[in-house]
Amino acid sequence: MAYFDLKMILDGFVETYLEEQRMISQLKEHAREIRYDFLRKKAEKIVEEDLIHAKFLEEKIKESGGSLPAAPAVMIRGGFLRDKLAWDLRDKQILEARYIELANRIIDEQEELGKALRKIAKEEKEHESLLMEILMKINP
Numbered sequence: 001m002a003y004f005d006l007k008m009i010l011d012g013f014v015e016t017y018l019e020e021q022r023m024i025s026q027l028k029e030h031a032r033e034i035r036y037d038f039l040r041k042k043a044e045k046i047v048e049e050d051l052i053h054a055k056f057l058e059e060k061i062k063e064s065g066g067s068l069p070a071a072p073a074v075m076i077r078g079g080f081l082r083d084k085l086a087w088d089l090r091d092k093q094i095l096e097a098r099y100i101e102l103a104n105r106i107i108d109e110q111e112e113l114g115k116a117l118r119k120i121a122k123e124e125k126e127h128e129s130l131l132m133e134i135l136m137k138i139n140p
């Protein structure tokens with residue numbers, strides 16, 4: 001079936017894996033700047049769950065015979081924490097869209113995998129809510 005292209009799927013996994021890694025590095029960095037413990041813990045929870053997402057993708061890439069890309073360079077951004085977190089939020093939205101797109105491409109051929117990707121997309125959505133909450137409560 002033309003729509004289900006294994007190479008395309010594998011490329012999608014690798015690209016998403018890189019984005020997760022980027023997300024993890026930048027959010028780890030930004031979380032350290034959050035002064036309130038209860039808010040910093042929320043950011044750290046996001047990082048923990050993203051590590052699980054990255055691990056999941058890593059397994060799928062290996063199962064498909066692909067190789068893992070080197071960790072991406074992390075962009076260090078200066079400026080206010082609120083701007084950095086707003087950037088994280090935007091990247092999260094892109095990541096969520098990516099998982100939904102991957103799930104839609106796969107679901108008819110590999111239902112279980114498609115459902116797993118939709119579950120991750122849902123978690124990304126929850127992360128967006130957490131980031132919005134952090135953004136509203138911090139003082140820049």
Ligand SMILES: [Fe+2]
Nearest residue numbers: 020049050053
């Ligand atoms: Fe994630």
